[in-house]
Amino acid sequence: MGAEAAGPPLSVAVIGHVNHGKTALVRALTGIETDRLAEEKARGLSITLGFAWRDYPSGTVDFLDAPGHEDFIRAMVMGTTGARAALLVVSATEGFGPQTREHLRVAQLLGLQAGIVAVTKADLLAEDAEAAIGAHIAAELDGSFLAGEPVVFCSALTGVGMDGLNDAVEALIKRSPAPAHAPGPILPVDRTFTVAGSGTVVTGTLQGGPLPADGAAVLMPSGKSVTLRQLQVHGQTVEAAAPGGRLAVALRGVSVDEAAPGEVLCAPESLAPSLLVDIELTLSPDSARPLKSGDELRVMWGARQDMAKVRVLDDGPLAPGGRGLAQLRIATPVAVFAGQRAILRRPSPAETIGGALVLDPVAPRLRGPVGARRDLLAAAAAGDLARIADQLAARDGGVLSMREAARLWRATADEARLALVGFEMLGPDLAAAPGAVTATRQAYLTRLAEAHLNMPTRAWAQIRAIRETFKRTTSVDLLDGVERRLVAEGEIRMSGGQVRLASHDPLAALSPDALARLRELEAQVRQGGAAPPDIGALARPGSEDAALVELLVDLGALIVLRNHALRQTLVFHITALDDALTNLRATFPPPTEFATGAARAALSTSRKFIVPILEFLDARGDTVRDGDVRRIV
Template identity: 30%
Template sequence: MEERYFTIGMAGHIDHGKTSLTKALTNVDTDRLKEEKERGISIELGYAPLQLEDDVFVSIVDVPGHERFIRQMIAGVAGIDLVVLVVAADEGIMPQTEEHLEILQFLGVERCIVAISKMDRVDEVMLELVTDDIKERLSGTVFHEAPYIVLDSLSGTGINELKQLILTELKSTDFRDAYGSFRLPIDQVFTVQGQGTVVRGTVYEGVVRKAAQLMVLPAGIPVKARQIQVHHEEREQARAGQRTAINLGGIERTAVKRGDVLVDSEHFLVTDTIDVALQVIGRKFAPLKQRTAVRLHIGTSEVMGKVVFFDRNELERTQDEVLCQIRLDEKIVVRRGDRFILRRPSPMETIGGGWVIQPNGGKYRFGQETIAMLRHQQQGTPEDLVADALSKSLLLDQQQLMQQTSLDDGILNETLAEGLASGVWLEIPRQGYSLTKTFIKIKNELLARLRQFHEDFPMRKGMGKAELIQSAGAAYPKPLLEFSLNLMMEQHELQRSGQFVAVALFEPHLPKKWRARMEQIVGSLEKDGFQAEKWEAYFAGSPLPKPEIAELTAYLLESGQAYQLREDTLIHRKAFDQALNLLRTNTGSSFDLKQAKEILNLSRKYMIPFLDLLDELNFTRRSEDQRYWMEEEL
């Protein structure tokens, strides 16, 4: 059963019980800071793990409710799959609740559970009034069909019911798959003594593995994932939907900050000009004039910039979507479709939100021509739509592409043909289509894994093909991995020997660290010839670790430099070849044990295993007391 990972947020007004509810669900107190304890409010983002079933894992984000900490709230809810809107029964909907609701909708959160907390403080009449008020407030939002639950965090009333309700909602939610390039917007940075720089965030997409080579954007600083933790437990990897902390090698604490993005590929765009589709808040606000300074919140980034309109000189309350541009004071990392919040820096208020049409905006003329161009970009060209679909799902057949792009059969066929001709995507026989850049990413990852394997196990022929596919199976569909491996072999970047796969031109060899000692042992085996001691005797007093001894044994046998004479004895190939040639030269088409003993002058201890080895290697065939040379029978 495939494990599924989700992130849910606790949102609502200050002191409505979000932190208490999180603790009741998870037994984790998310108020960590001393000032949070003293003041009784959440300042920084708090996180807690919740496992609902064997295969359903949840990270709960407890976001600050106070207006002054709204930026932390935005960073926390960016990327959540479900929100639990906490409303205190004795206060009802408050101004901060309203703003949280607006932000959640602008960020594309579609699923909500309303948790009416502190039920013990009101009677049934008041509870009914508060419930009706909340339903009225939500009636014009995407949350108008949200389920409700009444609970008390301190007594535990309603907590189990809430867990079941969360599970029900998440089971009907598309969970984030791990396909695609890894991306983690950073929301916390700190240092651990003796470990160095650690970053935290929610994995938006892809998979990150221990020892992976990553990059901190927008600065473009290469780093290495030295250690990965998911809710304080060390893991070999973290995937989309999981809350994770990564210990980074190769970067100082001062060189990374909240809002930076950790990625594993060069396919992410760094930009300071974005074309957007903006929806403003539903209540009245002071008009936003042309080129007014604004504060953009996207992912965990918070950047100042100027808003540029092409069809008006100021923006007032409207139900229409506004196509415009935001020119930023700093570089950010975004993709088409990323959601954002726009706020006025002074006085601090939310203006609206929307999504990124074009991450790499240009300079355009004022007028309807530019609006028409932006609207065309908003809708996307057929190639854009196919590329976007393949970026998210990595491998899709024609039927799936039609469903996800809404293109008709004729236009899709034409688009696919053009993309194949230009090399933008590849066709995987009987499976579908994938982006060429996805293949390049897979190729680089597989080569990196194999090079690391060769470094760790230099005496092996290579890595098992099944093992290699399994190691990348969490991030990529198996058919795409199979196709990529075959294509890499066709392009002579990989070589295959039976079930083993290796980097082209790789040859098994003794490890540099132990080469001298291993060569000494092999030399002693060669010198002893057919008087070889038990194999373990050659390592007596040697500092070679047991795993290296096992690797050397397998290497000598697989490369044909030695033969297994008995269970505990090896002989060097030189001794084997000498005995074989001597016996072949001095016998006819067949021979018996007595003849062999006279020719080779070996004791029965070595003679019987040697003759059995000849049979096993198909040099001879035994029939009663005679052995026949195989080539003599041909």
């Protein structure tokens, strides 16, 4: 294949009013004609997004020639998405037009921070007109991201000022901000076509991270897995493409219809389809009316547009010129990422009303009060990881998902893990808030001690009962981690849904008479061997014998078994069951098989007892049943 991709290219959105000379200027800069369609050439205006490039000493610049006519605002948004700078084209003879202002507003709403102003058709100016036009342009730019940026008077026809414009572009390469964060390589598909020998080809401006030619990929939100056949940058095959520039990708395993514009080519699991997206929105001061919950909007992001209903999370409607938090409910699934910018338009009458910054691309459905959610999103909008982590931990009972915190912080999970000081990892993704493990550990030991104090003669407490006391305050994952730690430290014992302090001794709570009676009951059951007495008959009426038997069961000295056929509950001493196994092994040494009757005779007991005994040995793994016979393991 061809050469490796160089450093990140610079994508520059070429914007401005219709017929102000954008396409001619790009042609003069690059030698490339961006109007490809016959209709564009016949009408003398751009309809679709055009692409051209030029190599400068400091790097490559991709020029994205956006249509200037108001009917093609979607193509303009598509071209500006992924760009890191703007080249605003203003006609020297006409000045600012309506689309100049809208393009400038859209570029600012999409987060552009650097650029150049090219004043075209300068060859038509009188010698003394330049200063006045420059002052007019500066006034129009006041308050925008292009205020104070270079203004170059030039002519694509005569070449006047083109050297100065190229010098300004060279400087722009060095001072433009780095590509914005995205979760891996992200390619919003803006064109799809077929090429003989290559199959389906998609193009777009690559964002996020580098895309290797041998990487796995998927189209979202459809979820269609694809194989990358070839990558091309400016007609040259590359092994990897750097983010920030234009890219063409030949795909295997997908048709043109399945890879339609609006799909996003990305690494598996980097994006997820969603119908709910939380945003920070900025409403234009020129909006005709406030934005209220339930309003329908057209959302333009990446290379797609979607209809959505908005829920404003602040109190009351958002006034023109205001900024607030909101949730978008999208009509069909979308795949976007935190930090992605969007343009918001009203469908009727059509107007650009503002912009949005995606805060959570896979937002939960909002029910009830939204105060806590609003606080979390405010922390995300501010880029405050500590506040994000605290809000998540408060919401989720002391723990947080590192992936969720990183998504809201617009970084990787590893970066979030390094930045969060004091959080304790409970697993690959789960972290506990500072002090949460220590506090929960102490609370668990205290509540278990209280359970023993309330029932001192019980050896165990029910795990479910202990956990129920944490239900409203503490995450199940945090409890799991604390229990594992307490077991490992030897502080508690856990068995069969029960838990106890390792230091708990229920016998110490018995009076001398009760302890003597306990030993008496245990001896009576043990003496019965494989045919124990009825435990109910042994208990004295009105005594605490039943509680003492429960304690012996808790301690594992007595085993409660069930004869299901006779619907009887039987109580054996553990030594009787161990002795039964010893006798059976001596009588039927492995691999000798034996039937139930033979076992009954060997143990000198009745069917009432032999069936529960054998079922117990089966369950403990001492014997294996095969039909009507068994054998010792």
